[in-house]
Every structure is written in C-alpha cells, then in structure tokens.
Amino acid sequence: MLDTQVHNVDTERSNFNHLVIDIAWFGLAFAATNRFLPVFAIRLGASPFELGLISSVPAFLLLLTSTLGAWWRNRYQTTLRALIPVSLIVRLPFLLPVFAPLFPTAFQPWWLVLSVSLPALAQGMASVTFVVFMRETVSNSRMTELLSFRQLSLNVTLGIAALLYGMWLEHAPFPLNYQSMYLLSFVFALMSVYHVSRCKPILPEAALTHVKVSLKESLLAPLTAWRSRTFQPVILFAWLTHFTFMVAAPYVTLFLVRHHNAAEGFVALFGLVELASAAAAGLIAPRVVRKIGNRPLMALGMLGTGLGIVIITLAPNVNLTLIGALFTGASWAATAGIGLFGFYMETAPTENGAPYSIAYHQALGLGMALGSTLGGALAGGGAVLIPVLLIGATLRITSAIIIEATMARQHSNRLAVRVAHAPSPGGD
Numbered sequence: 119m120l121d122t123q124v125h126n127v128d129t130e131r132s133n134f135n136h137l138v139i140d141i142a143w144f145g146l147a148f149a150a151t152n153r154f155l156p157v158f159a160i161r162l163g164a165s166p167f168e169l170g171l172i173s174s175v176p177a178f179l180l181l182l183t184s185t186l187g188a189w190w191r192n193r194y195q196t197t198l199r200a201l202i203p204v205s206l207i208v209r210l211p212f213l214l215p216v217f218a219p220l221f222p223t224a225f226q227p228w229w230l231v232l233s234v235s236l237p238a239l240a241q242g243m244a245s246v247t248f249v250v251f252m253r254e255t256v257s258n259s260r261m262t263e264l265l266s267f268r269q270l271s272l273n274v275t276l277g278i279a280a281l282l283y284g285m286w287l288e289h290a291p292f293p294l295n296y297q298s299m300y301l302l303s304f305v306f307a308l309m310s311v312y313h314v315s316r317c318k319p320i321l322p323e324a325a326l327t328h329v330k331v332s333l334k335e336s337l338l339a340p341l342t343a344w345r346s347r348t349f350q351p352v353i354l355f356a357w358l359t360h361f362t363f364m365v366a367a368p369y370v371t372l373f374l375v376r377h378h379n380a381a382e383g384f385v386a387l388f389g390l391v392e393l394a395s396a397a398a399a400g401l402i403a404p405r406v407v408r409k410i411g412n413r414p415l416m417a418l419g420m421l422g423t424g425l426g427i428v429i430i431t432l433a434p435n436v437n438l439t440l441i442g443a444l445f446t447g448a449s450w451a452a453t454a455g456i457g458l459f460g461f462y463m464e465t466a467p468t469e470n471g472a473p474y475s476i477a478y479h480q481a482l483g484l485g486m487a488l489g490s491t492l493g494g495a496l497a498g499g500g501a502v503l504i505p506v507l508l509i510g511a512t513l514r515i516t517s518a519i520i521i522e523a524t525m526a527r528q529h530s531n532r533l534a535v536r537v538a539h540a541p542s543p544g545g546d
Contacts, residue, residue: 126320133255133317134264140313141268143306145275147212150303153280153389154287155215155230156371157382158296162218164227166372166503170494171231173368174487176238181483183239185340187246188472197251202315204247207240209307216300219293242479249475253463254319261463262404262456269400269455273447277393279303284386343466343477352465352474355413355521356481359420359453362517364489365496366427366510373503378436391440392447396455399448403456412464415457417521422449424514431507 159169194200214233218226256264287295343349374380374388406415426445433439466474496506 129318130256130260130320133320134260134267136313136316137252137256137264138267138271140310142271142275143310143313145272146279147209147303147306147310148272149276149279149283149389150299151211151215151234152276153385154283154296154299154382155211155234156368157287157375157385158215158218159227159230160372160375161292161296162226162230163223164230166369166497167494168227168231169368169372170490170497172234173364174490174494175231175235176241177364177483177486177490179235179238179483180241180245181480181487183242184246184476184479184483185242187243187476187479190243191247191250191472197247197254197319198315198317201244201247201251202311204240204244205311205314206308207237208244209304209311210237212300212304212307216297219297242483245479245482246472246475249478250472251314251317255317257320258463262407262460265456265459265463266400266404269403269451270397272455273393273397273400273451277390277397279306280386280389280393284382284389287382287386340473340477340480343474346474349465349474349477351413351524352462353477353481354524355416355458355461356478357485358517358520359416359458360482360485361489361492362420362510362513363423363450363454364486365493365513366507368490368493369497369503369506370427370430373430373507374436374439376503378439380436384436388440388443391443395444395448396451399451400455403452406452407456407460412457412461413521413525416453416461417518417525419449419451419453419457420514420518420521422446423453424511424518425449427507427511427514431504431511 155172156169159172164172190204191197191200211234214237215230218229218233221229252261252264283299286299289295290298344353371385374385378384380388403415422445426442426447426449428442429445430439430442433442462474462478466478493506493510496509497503
C-alpha cells in the first residue's frame, strides 16, 4: 500500500510538471491569436461586426458542443484517449490563419472567422474532458497551487511571445510576417499536446471506470448540475463574469489602433503589461484565496477589470492606457484564472463530475457569446467605440456588486438557519 502511495505521489508530481509545461508551450502559441489575430483581421479590412464574430461564434459553439462532453468522454476507455483528438482540433486556429492572404480580399476576414469557428466545434468537448482529466491527474489538495503555477506560466510565456511577435510583425513584410508567426505558433501548440499526453492518472483504476453514455443521456446530463442549489452560484458567476467581460474585450485592440494609431509593437507592449500583472496576480492569488476565499476574489477582480477599461477609454494618450492594462491583466487573472475556477473545483463533486463540468462550460460559452453579441450590436459600424467600452466597464463593475451581494445574502441566510436551530437559553 505504501509503495502505491509513493508511486501516486511521484506520478502526481510528474503530472503537475507536465501540466505547467503544457500551458507554457500553449502560451507561446496563444499570443499569436490572443494578441494579434484582431490586428491581423484589422489589417485585412475586418469590420467591427466581423471582429465581433471572431469572438462570439466560437463561444456559441462552445456552448453547444460542451453538451456532448460526457458522450465524447465515454466513447473512449480513458480520458486521455478522449482528450488528444479534440485537443489537436482545438489547436487548428494557430494554423488556419496562414491561408487567409491566399483568398480574395473580400473573403479574407471571413476566413479568419472560419479559422476560429470550425475548430471550436471540438472546443466544448475538449474543455469538459480536460477538466475531468485534471481531476484524475492532480489531487484537489494541489489544485489551487497547480492553477496558480499554470496561470503564472501562461502569462510569462504569453508576454515573451507577444513581445517577440510584435517586434517581428513590425519589421518583417506583410503578410509573410503573420503567416510565419502562425506556422511557428502551431508547432508550439503541438508541443503543448505532447506534454498533456505524458500525464497519467493518480486515482485507482476502479475510480476511473466510465459507463457508456448515449447521446441523449449526455444532452440531459447537465440538468443535474443546473438544478443543484449548491452549484447554481457557480453557473451564475461563470455566466456573469464572462458576459460582462466580453462586451468590451473584443474592441480594446480596435480602440487602440483607431483612436491612438497603435501599431503591432505597442499592441505587444500593451499585452506584455497585462500579462506581467496577471503573472503577479497568479503568484499572490493563492495567499489571497486562503485569507478571503474564491468568491470575494472574483468580486474584487471584476471591479478591477471595470476600472481598467475606464482608464483605457479616458486616457489622454496611448501610453497612459498601459495603466488600464495593468488593472485588467491582474484583475481578470484573479477572476477567471484563479477565483472562478477554484470556486468551481471546490463546489463540484469529484465523482461523476462530468455533468458539472458541462454545465460550467455551457455557462462560460453562453456568457462569452451573449457578451460578444451585445458588444457587436453596440459597436455597430465601429465609428464610436468609447460608449461601447464605457458600457462594458459599467457592466463589469455591476457584476462585482452582484457577486458581493449574492455572497452577503447567502451569509445572512446561513446565520438565520443557525439562529433558528440554536438551543433556547433554557434549553431542554
């Protein structure tokens, strides 16, 4: 028994390292789409409507395909075997933009929409399966530490890649500069999959047994989570944070380019500041969570993202927008990367967790899709972006108030229950 425990500890340590290295490689790739796909689309003549589609369509597809997560997982003997094929499909957005300049000018922005939308058909299944996979390979006691290290690793490599990509894009000829960047990022993305494939389960084999699930059962599975009073706050906060965040998020780069004539170099610097602050937040977040909990961290994070957008919008010159980047980077990392996911992990059951993972990703997809759609409707022709950003900031601050109010109400309800069940002074 002791040998098994030591083996599991060693296996978990190896898994921990592989999952941190996985996100590091992914960060080197993700900078190409996260930071520069909007700029690439703008250079190819994309309208605000098309920029909105680049954000909203994948989110809608995440919402739809996450419902298939349980069915997809249980078509395979192990979670890893289920994860690898969808993980490879999800990484195609790093490759497909290479071909955009080969199309007629009018169709080039639409190819970018397709480049992120078609692979998103596998995003829901990959996301649900990966959450199950993480819980099989790392114990709950180390999950907050893992999330913190992954957040730090992602932000460091994103920052390095964004800076190097920005320098390359400004000095190399267009569009070969973008095409070569996306080819390199695809190689990095494949390295990420390799490290995921090296992880092994730490749970006993009996605990990993999965029963065959029909497509109908998979579609109905998340109803368990949606009906759970304990889990409903997770669904609410997942939807609310991503809905309010995505109203303004797709248009920050467009605002910098149109209102301040920002080039790829400044976009890279802006991203670097966001990521450096996010990395710092990832380092201190576990200590903050131990002191105040995940939900207060979410509320503070959403408040910070709202203030960040206000600073970016009202900054009199482009350099002062970096202060807003400092706020948004740290605050969103604390909200989504640590607080929200940590709240999900501490609330969802370890056994039979697939329905809860599905419901969680449905809420994320719905929030991102509706937020991007609302932002696109407000942006209209894109002539005036300042009202869109300020409305987005107001919604983010409102979400922080709602999260805090919900926490306060639940605390009051618990106190009321304790008082009602407390023995009377002269108790029998």
